[in-house]
Amino acid sequence: MIKINKGKEPLEWTAKCNTPNFTHYQPIPALRQALLVEQGYICAYCMRQIPVKDLSEKETSKIEHIKSRSDYPDLQLDYNNMLICCPGSIDGDSHCDKSKGHQSISFSLFVPQLQQSISYSSKDGTIKSSVPTIEDELNRLLNLNNRRLKANRLQVIEAIIAILDKKKWKKSECEQQLEVWKTKTVKQNEHEDKLGFKPYCGVVIYFLEKKLKQYA
Template sequence: MRKIDKNAEPKEWTAYRQTPGAVYQSKPELRSSLLKEQGYICAYCMRRIPAKDANSNETTRIDHILCREKHEDRKLDYRNMVICCPGAIDCKFHCDKSKGNNDVSFNLFDQSFIDTLSYSTKDGTIKCGIEQYDTEINEILNLNHSLLKNNRKSTLKGVIQQLQKKRHWKATQIRNLLNHWNTKDRDGKYKPYNGIVVWYLKKKLGQVPV
């Protein structure tokens, strides 16, 4: 996971939610705004959110961090919404699909939460130093599904091999690579699974909070 910088809600959503009797609907403008905000990666697992394809049944999913079934007053709140991947691997659910009507208590919009996360370089496990959050990561979001762990591990392995091949272990090269992985590309997209890479490079630079 990475900190999500929330923008102002789209004007079309503002107009809609102010309509008397408005109920939650996944408006195109809402979905587009969330995608751009997050750099087209899932708020939870950081998988690339697939583009809508006529040949695929995969779709994006808008998640209410505090679920709308339990929190009527937050169902139209833009700051309570993130966009997620389809959330299913081999019939096993993760992310929003696993979360269902549960809430998570951590704050994706706060860097101090992101700073509590760490990863295993051996198998790609994501961990949190706060027990409640760690439980939610595992039991509510299922972010340590074997395939997600493997994808994180493979992503990091590629970066390490790149550094070893070019022998770019000097602080300047590591900072440049960190900036590369921590920045959206010209199409406004983050690299998938960049959370583990950013954490690892910051650790190499001594920037990971102790």
């Protein structure tokens, strides 16, 4: 996970919410696009690149309410209660918003304290938190330690280790790589150029920041 810098809600969404009798959540394209740009086209929870099409899903992304609409109906139109997530189904195993369903998480992705509690294992890609309630929700609600997600995170860790091995683990190279993984870069496709984070960037950021502390 990475800290999400929440911006202002899109003007189109503000206008929609000010429409008379618009009291029940209905997404619009401008809302989805604003969330994608805000998060650099990665899932708020697992950090997979989005939009992505999972074989068992019809959607390429999901607008997620941190505090569920069923439990917090007064927040269903609140932009500050929304994230963008991947479809949430790999090999038939649900995770992220699809696993969370109508439940609510207690932690915020908008504050640095969350990242300070998060760690990743370089042995098997497991995500952990030093805060018991967050640790529980990472596993029970979001299922972020399913087999495929762990394998994907481990693959990214092994890739950055291979790069730094070639560079003899120089401090300057670690700093350079850290800047690359923290920065949105231009991604091109047949439709447009867009700024986005590298998938699973939070894993590499954690790994490199931990390594740089050893040079202090």
